[in-house]
Amino acid sequence: MHHFEFRDGTLFAEEIAVNELADTYGTPLYVYSAATFKRHFEAFDSAFDGLEHMTCYSVKANSNLSVLKLLASMGAGMDIVSGGELYRALKAGVSPEKIVYSGVGKSANEIREALAADILMFNVESLAELEKINDIAEQEGKVARVSFRINPDVDPKTHPYISTGMKKNKFGLDMEHSLKAYSRAVELPAIEPIGMDCHIGSQLTSIEPFLEALDKLLNFNEKLKGMGIEIKYLDLGGGLGITYDEEEPPHPKAFGEALTEKLKDLPMTVILEPGRVIAGNAGIMVTEVLYTKETPSKSFVIVDGAMNDLVRPSLYDSFHRIGEAEQHGRDERDVDVVGPICESGDFLARDRQLPWVHQGERLVCYSAGAYGFTMSSNYNSRRRACELIVDGDKVTVARKRESYEDLIANEL
Structure with a gap:
């Protein structure tokens, strides 16, 4: 059980719309309940x-x-x-x-x-x-x-x-x-x-x-x-x-x-x-659609969340349910949801039936509260994500998003 649910087609984390959190804190974004x-x-x-x-x-x-x-x-x-x-x-x-x-x-x-x-x-x-x-x-x-x-x-x-x-x-x-x-x-x-x-x-x-x-x-x-x-x-x-x-x-x-x-x-x-069992379904990762790309053999949804943010699909070939933050009722297509990292192994989902999404819309990776952020990295010099805890209608920034300065802070 978890406290992420749809209300009139909009996904909420407890009492706050997930898109509202993404608008305020950016993506990729970890949200915990x-x-x-x-x-x-x-x-x-x-x-x-x-x-x-x-x-x-x-x-x-x-x-x-x-x-x-x-x-x-x-x-x-x-x-x-x-x-x-x-x-x-x-x-x-x-x-x-x-x-x-x-x-x-x-x-x-x-x-x-x-x-x-x-x-x-x-x-x-x-x-x-x-x-x-x-x-x-x-x-x-x-x-x-x-x-x-x-x-x-x-x-x-x-x-x-x-x-x-x-x-x-x-x-x-x-x-x-x-x-x-x-x-x-x-x-x-x-x-x-x-x-x-x-x-x-x-x-x-x-x-x-x-x-x-x-x-x-x-x-x-x-x-x-x-x-x-x-x-x-x-x-x-x-x-x-x-x-x-x-x-x-x-x-x-x-x-x-x-x-x-x-x-x-x-x-x-x-x-x-x-x-x-405590943390897994208490967290989601929110990611924004950067581009969609169709080839003769494949349809891709390219998002700003990557294997450095959520490595389990690449490491274990693990399944994370993925869905829209805002439901639009569009037809489903067979797609790969992939990130910006320069590796063919950089994917969040492969051969997944998902509603077709548009640039700027958000997708949500569920069950990301365990072994999500803790296994994240700075590969490709990517800044690690922001983490939020939502408690009712209150938001705590549990970890701010890293800056470029943070990336090189310990390098001499």
């Missing part, structure tokens, strides 16, 4: 009311400071994967005890920063990382709380680029090496193992892979008990999908019920790390 963020977080978090739990929003999905502040105000913790995301989470007012640090390649400086902040725990992904964290914690006179990311070898049946829980993936430790890691952690003077972690992938449209992974984790926990290791936190990651096209992902309530049934008698705090 505060009401949708709130609704999605509440729906997800409340689905686990039957468990002792913590919902740690996955910052990489959408790391805008205003978004993080909004979610933090609702009690969200944060799942981070870099020192920059730690910095953002702390700036947004998130309590360090609600921050979990994931990722396969934490640098020494990033580890020091997280120890100084006294975050809840590191999700450790290799034995070498464990040793590095211990060494740094000893130097700093601290004890690092850790969990290990266990790779359960479960096929999440998603895009191979966003599958993370199989043997061939770079993430986590297999079961055998995980046991060795916990055994070693107990020996290390500056390490306290308090959790188990598992994240099998993103954009999952079925509960079954989660449950298969959970069964393996619960069996693994019995082995840890036999080693005298008590686990306080079970981090099940995120990955619940959203509807881009015709997907039918489970509702968070069904997801929560399934997990609660398995975990209700377990004396652990469950950590969830939703990202896309």
